[in-house]
Amino acid sequence: MVVSGVLVVVALPLLAVVVVLAAVVAGRRRSARLVFDSEAYPGLVALRRSTIALRWTGVVVGILAGVAVIGVGPLAPLAFASPLVAGIVAVAALLVGQQLSYSGARSRGSAGVETRRLRDYVPVGLARRVGAATGVLLTVCLFLVIAASPDDLGRPGRALTAAWVEHRWVADQAGVLQRDDAFHSGATSPFPGSFYVPAVLGALALLLALSVLGLWLTARRPRNGGDPELVRVDDALRRITAEGIVAAAGAGIAGGVLALSVVAYTRFGQFPQVPVHVACSYLGALVALGALASTLAFATTLLVPGNGNRR
Template structure:
């Protein structure tokens, strides 16, 4: 239920980002790159919504809902990779190469990227902990409940983000991280566009937009399942009638962190549709 609410929230955030806020001013020299990358990004986004909707209705035990957001992020990342692969077309009969050093850090939005990386690390750590604490549920499904033993009172609480949920989620998120790395490699490594006269066209603003979109897709990839796992874990910890003090502290810490992850999710949703350029940042150093 919590993940369903979060999925609805991200749809609202995506619509708000699409309908509000100014776009970055167009640059005629790189307009074809923007059109191509934006078209493929929207294709990935549309496909991602469809895939997420199908996945959310597939598994009545909640795995489909949990995997819907990461699958959405995968599709958006695939769209970015496709757009970057098709963005630059040769022009003219003479080709020129730029001697320059380009690195991923030149194009990433630094603070948001750090926040997304922190969310990914938090998700990984939380899944390790919940997997280790998971127990078999009443139908024999491993890792789907949290058992407690209070002496005279024994029982369990579910659903719990043990191996039943964490392993497929980790697989999908891991694939998403690999696709994101490929997308950033394409953003940095693709050749600069060339004008009809043979001159190279500066396109660093477009690379920053693509890198921002990749960062946003990674944010959606990790923050929606992170929010769901945080709330499910907190509920499970607080459900134990004989929980130790640190369970209570951990549960409330997870709850208190949710506004931070919601803020990262809000930025990520906006970044997918309105990447924006950081035109004031320095360009890569020419060799």
């Protein structure tokens, strides 16, 4: 399959290399460490380690899972959901890391009279960008579903078709020019229409649900709120985890937009005779560039955690 071939051989490894390079560059800027007395708080050391280390594991396993689902099933119905699947795995890894070691911030029998709210930890600007990416993904899905047609075997929403008229003038036997229009049509597949979009929407729903659950657990997990130093460090770790969850969701969603828009760009571009398709192709290229930049930005934020300071 052309799509999976392009994604596996070129796009994903290239994206991975660029993300790692961006992470290394950005890492120098964001690498201010979260400093505390590690001997006095060994539990927080474990919590910090799992909070930060498991995101790398999540990213690697997520990319592998994303690549693995591309070829699943006849005609690869999950192909375009692959980036969202990677995001789901990355968010799940962050959650597992936190759930494995949150007891490090807890002292049984001690607590602070404090209220912990989701908005104290969620990075608002980043969350807004994820919301915008979700809106773009839904818009792109709707547009592609409307644009798609059945393929040559009648499977709905799997191909892009086009019909155009070629205006020609032919001289008859008397030498008079006669109009002789030629009617052409063409089709190209696979195209991410209604055949592929349900898997994208299903993966999006799962990713958003898991992210909300993860943020809720991040705000609600127990701790000894009566120790101000522990609270300072634990608050920072919660913000780092929340930032990771939001960034992972954003990377998955923006990656989904990227996959859909790149294929849309190439498919519409196969019909240069149809002005509307040419315009759609350019639009697809623009969306793809924006999605690529967003994916890189989200992935960099995920891979290079900040120091958890309130911003």
